[in-house]
Amino acid sequence: MAGRKATGEYKFVDPETSKQNAKRIKDEEWEQWRETLKDIYILQRNTLDATIVEMRTTHKFNATRRQYVHILDKWGWRKYNKNKTKNLPTPARDETSEGNSPDSADAPDLQPLSEDLGGCQALYTQATGPIHARWNCQLHRQQAADILFASGDGESAFHYYKNLDPEPAFPILIACARAIQTTVQAIEARNLLQASSDVLQGHRDDEGSISGKALFLDLLLVFVFSWGEDKSCTTQVVEKKIRSILRDEAREILKPITPRGPKLDVPLYQLLNYAFKLWNDRTGPGLVQIQADQLLNQFLKQQEAFGNVRTEIPCLILCLEWCCHVLDANPRIPDPINLGSGFPINSPGAAYQVIFTLWSVWQGNTPTFPSWTWTTNAQTQLGISPAELLVSVVHVIMAETAGPPFGVGSGVLDVACNAAKYLIGELQESPDNLVIRFLSQVCRDGNRRMSPTPEDYHAIREAAYVFHDFRAFIFSTLQVEPPDDEMSFSLPVRPLMI
Numbered sequence: 001m002a003g004r005k006a007t008g009e010y011k012f013v014d015p016e017t018s019k020q021n022a023k024r025i026k027d028e029e030w031e032q033w034r035e036t037l038k039d040i041y042i043l044q045r046n047t048l049d050a051t052i053v054e055m056r057t058t059h060k061f062n063a064t065r066r067q068y069v070h071i072l073d074k075w076g077w078r079k080y081n082k083n084k085t086k087n088l089p090t091p092a093r094d095e096t097s098e099g100n101s102p103d104s105a106d107a108p109d110l111q112p113l114s115e116d117l118g119g120c121q122a123l124y125t126q127a128t129g130p131i132h133a134r135w136n137c138q139l140h141r142q143q144a145a146d147i148l149f150a151s152g153d154g155e156s157a158f159h160y161y162k163n164l165d166p167e168p169a170f171p172i173l174i175a176c177a178r179a180i181q182t183t184v185q186a187i188e189a190r191n192l193l194q195a196s197s198d199v200l201q202g203h204r205d206d207e208g209s210i211s212g213k214a215l216f217l218d219l220l221l222v223f224v225f226s227w228g229e230d231k232s233c234t235t236q237v238v239e240k241k242i243r244s245i246l247r248d249e250a251r252e253i254l255k256p257i258t259p260r261g262p263k264l265d266v267p268l269y270q271l272l273n274y275a276f277k278l279w280n281d282r283t284g285p286g287l288v289q290i291q292a293d294q295l296l297n298q299f300l301k302q303q304e305a306f307g308n309v310r311t312e313i314p315c316l317i318l319c320l321e322w323c324c325h326v327l328d329a330n331p332r333i334p335d336p337i338n339l340g341s342g343f344p345i346n347s348p349g350a351a352y353q354v355i356f357t358l359w360s361v362w363q364g365n366t367p368t369f370p371s372w373t374w375t376t377n378a379q380t381q382l383g384i385s386p387a388e389l390l391v392s393v394v395h396v397i398m399a400e401t402a403g404p405p406f407g408v409g410s411g412v413l414d415v416a417c418n419a420a421k422y423l424i425g426e427l428q429e430s431p432d433n434l435v436i437r438f439l440s441q442v443c444r445d446g447n448r449r450m451s452p453t454p455e456d457y458h459a460i461r462e463a464a465y466v467f468h469d470f471r472a473f474i475f476s477t478l479q480v481e482p483p484d485d486e487m488s489f490s491l492p493v494r495p496l497m498i
Contacts, residue, residue: 025063030071033061042077138164140478146387147474156471158185159483 036059041051052068055061141160149157280292375386475482
């Protein structure tokens with residue numbers, strides 16, 4: 001990707017401190033800051049650029065990036081690559097502490113729950129005792145936010161997103177803007193975007209073109225803009241940015257933000273669609289409305305020059321087969337014919353055992369059937385995150401348990417297993433537009449199943465029951481504090497949208 005360094009970090013220069021940064025720093029002075037750097041760079045798992053900013057702004061310590069690289073290499077601290085966390089040096093362990101065995105270096109020690117906790121509880125819970133320093137709180141919060149957001153709980157997801165450092169993690173900004181539910185949250189998301197604009201706006205790629213991410217940032221600012229007295233200025237921004245994207249010479253700008261092909265870039269496509277709608281809804285007298293359908297089609301055609309829809313997605317079928325395997329063979333799940341205590345007929349609890357099992361593999365604890373590369377495949381083959389795929393698969397299974405051709409009244413394990421097998425057969429026979437059809441089904445069936453009407457009291461209780469345990473499982477295994485507000489079931493759950 002043009003302009004992107006191999007480490008996944010963005011280089012930027014502060015002109016006010018660049019001259020001062022050039023002076024030589026003695027080894028003795030570096031040693032004075034060693035523990036501070038260890039905390040910021042290693043234990044908190046920040047990028048190098050984020051570490052430099054933190055040291056400069058908080059501790060008034062100025063050094064060039066090259067100086068940092070030199071001293072970190074001298075100390076044996078390899079540069080942090082967010083895609084290769086194994087490169088991180090391992091801090092010293094307290095051998096006397098519980099839960100600090102070598103296997104816990106990358107993940108907490110997960111233990112099976114006792115049988116008396118009920119069928120809808122998680123398969124695993126967090127073991128007691130201190131966790132390893134590398135099991136980072138900021139990473140926990142982002143994983144919690146990703147799962148909650150993919151589940152449709154934008155309120156709780158935003159609670160975590162807004163407390164993450166927005167500067168080095170551009171995808172977090174996208175999630176913040178997409179998760180807004182209230183005016184207050186919209187203002188907070190807008191402030192987060194503006195706080196990062198200085199870094200992103202000044203970035204240019206190797207050819208000197210304006211960064212696609214900076215362009216996307218402008219659109220996000222429009223997306224969360226509170227329309228007030230400066231409405232005319234806002235509409236000008238909308239028009240300018242959208243038309244700059246759609247110009248022929250702007251095709252290259254789209255590359256950094258649309259690397260996966262035309263219809264798989266869900267955030268940008270939805271964002272453009274929403275921006276068009278805002279424009280048309282709020283245009284005053286004398287302003288021409290945008291032909292949204294025509295421009296969106298043009299947008300998709302322009303992307304086809306450098307992206308193709310993948311029709312062979314073994315990852316998706318792999319995950320569905322995994323669901324069948326878990327439902328059929330997992331010894332912790334009662335036999336489908338004899339559900340046993342804790343598994344009421346047609347309860348969605350047993351279906352959620354699937355996601356708990358997948359979760360444990362995502363966290364790197366269970367290298368079991370069929371392989372644990374599925375999280376990478378989800379990103380590279382589907383173009384969506386593991387969190388989105390996990391929740392999507394479960395939504396499909398739960399939706400299928402509620403309707404034909406399987407009927408209502410059978411045991412949920414048997415129904416869910418047949419549903420997964422049915423979907424596998426359908427996808428293998430008709431691979432064309434597989435991803436689009438899958439996500440569309442998730443959107444349709446997931447909303448039908450998980451968005452009960454106010455009159456459907458039983459369905460509301462069922463949804464609350466499932467998501468309450470699911471959320472509790474997330475907070476427990478990741479050891480993050482639950483948000484103050486509980487999930488509002490008056491709002492529809494929002495799975496992936498196309």
